[in-house]
Amino acid sequence: DDSLYREFGEKPGLVKITDDLYDKLLADPRTQPYFEDAPIKRIKQKLVEQFCVLLGGPCEYTGRTMKRTHEGQNIDRAAFNALVEDLQDAMDKNGVPFHAQNKLLAKLAPMYRDVQDRE
Numbered sequence: 001d002d003s004l005y006r007e008f009g010e011k012p013g014l015v016k017i018t019d020d021l022y023d024k025l026l027a028d029p030r031t032q033p034y035f036e037d038a039p040i041k042r043i044k045q046k047l048v049e050q051f052c053v054l055l056g057g058p059c060e061y062t063g064r065t066m067k068r069t070h071e072g073q074n075i076d077r078a079a080f081n082a083l084v085e086d087l088q089d090a091m092d093k094n095g096v097p098f099h100a101q102n103k104l105l106a107k108l109a110p111m112y113r114d115v116q117d118r119e
């Protein structure tokens, strides 16, 4: 069932959301230090794939594991919450319905376990 994927505007919608998310992450003092020297093109591409899979779209995730990717980055709950807020703004800006936003966020929440380095 790809109804959730369609509510995000399929691939073009995910590309726009990911572009807007990245702009916000670089403008947000809580997340900017993590992303200023990061490989922007690669991250955007892998994030689109990953969101597409999570939303039931016809994609394959070709990136590294969440644990491997984020280890040693000192990501804590505050940084994680900041990214989630910036993602909510990006989804709002792109007209994703609230119930659809919540479904994606519910899939991301348990990933905190693999992304964080410290409580």
Ligand code: HEM
Pocket (backbone or CB within 6 Å): 031, 034, 035, 038, 039, 042, 043, 046, 047, 050, 062, 063, 064, 065, 069, 070, 073, 075, 079, 080, 081, 083, 108, 109, 111, 112, 115
């Ligand atoms: C559920 C939440 C998150 C998801 C789904 C996610 C997803 C991803 C993905 C798919 C990549 C690229 C993987 C690859 O290169 O193969 C990535 C890289 C990265 N993420 Fe996250 N991420 C999350 C949370 C965070 C948080 C909270 C931060 C910091 C505030 C963060 C910082 C980074 C950085 C800096 C990279 C680049 C690492 C490098 O290649 O040097 N991520 N993330």
